[in-house]
Amino acid sequence: MFTPKYPPQDTAPPATATTPAVHTPAPVQPSAPAPVAPASSRPTVQLTPGSALALAAGGGAVVLVVGTVLVSLLLAVAITGVSVAVVAVVLRSMVKDLNNHR
Numbered sequence: 484m485f486t487p488k489y490p491p492q493d494t495a496p497p498a499t500a501t502t503p504a505v506h507t508p509a510p511v512q513p514s515a516p517a518p519v520a521p522a523s524s525r526p527t528v529q530l531t532p533g534s535a536l537a538l539a540a541g542g543g544a545v546v547l548v549v550g551t552v553l554v555s556l557l558l559a560v561a562i563t564g565v566s567v568a569v570v571a572v573v574l575r576s577m578v579k580d581l582n583n584h585r
Contacts, residue, residue, distance in 0.1 A: 490508040
C-alpha cells in the first residue's frame with residue numbers, strides 16, 4: 484500500500500540516436516476497491532405524529548417539574564433568610580434590653 488508504483492519498463496528496441504525516446508507513464512490503477520462500511524443492524528428511529536406529540540408533552544412535563552423544583556428551592560432560601568433576619572432583630576433587642584437594665 485505504501486510502496487511506490489513505478490511504470491513498466493520500456494521493452495521496445497532501442498531507438499536511433501537521431502530522435503530521443505519519449506516516455507509516457509502508464510496510468511496508475513488502484514490495486515483494490517475502497518472498503519465499504521457494513522450495514523448497521525440497528526433499526527432506524529422514525530417519528531410519527533403521535534410519538535412526536537408524546538415527546539413534546541414529555542419535554543413540557545420535564546420543564547414544568549424542573550421549574551417547580553427550582554422555584555421551591557428559591558422560596559425555601561428566601562424564607563430561611565427572612566427568618567434569620569427576624570431572629571437577629573429579636574436577639575439584638577433582647578441584648579439591648581439586658582444592657583439597659585444593668
